[in-house]
Amino acid sequence: MEFNERLRYLIDCEEIKIKDLAPKLCLSASxxxxxxxxxREPxxxxxxxxxxxxxxxxxYLLGHKTPAEDDERQLLARYRSFTPSQxxxxxxxxxxxxxxxxxxND
Known part of the structure; x- marks a missing residue:
């Protein structure tokens, strides 16, 4: 996966719009x-x-990953969606x- 594909994937997983995310990253939406x-590349x-x-x-963003990183990212994405008690x-x-x-047993 290229950087832009990974970025798009992360944005989609977070279910956030580019226009809402951009200010959090100190970037313009465009x-x-x-x-x-x-x-473009950052x-x-x-x-x-x-x-x-x-x-x-x-x-990870640049495409260097181990198989565990995808599992870790999915776990983190789910964790972030939980309530404090969860x-x-x-x-x-x-x-x-x-x-x-x-x-x-795996």
Whole structure:
């Protein structure tokens, strides 16, 4: 996947409009749209802001990924959609899995 495809994918997963996201990234909507369409590419500082916003690495944005990163990104996207009490429940369950070294047959 190219940068613009990954950006578009992240925007779609977040269910946010370019015009609403652009100010959060200190960009104009037209500039962000150009990135998402593959017309332009961002500089390093912009890449960092995009990566920070979506909770992904710059490597991921540039196409360098490991298979686990997609799972991690999906988990993060779902986590962000949870209510505070749902987030606490998920973190509590993760703590139990870690503490008791719960094994699951993969």
């Amino acid at each position: 500039t962000l749209s150009n990135y998402a369409q593959g017309i 500089d390093y500082d912009t890449l960092r802001r995009i990566a920070d916003y979506f909770g992904v690495s710059i490597d 987030k606490r429940l998920l973190l509590d369950q993760a703590e139990l899995i870690t503490r008791y070294k719960v094994k699951v």
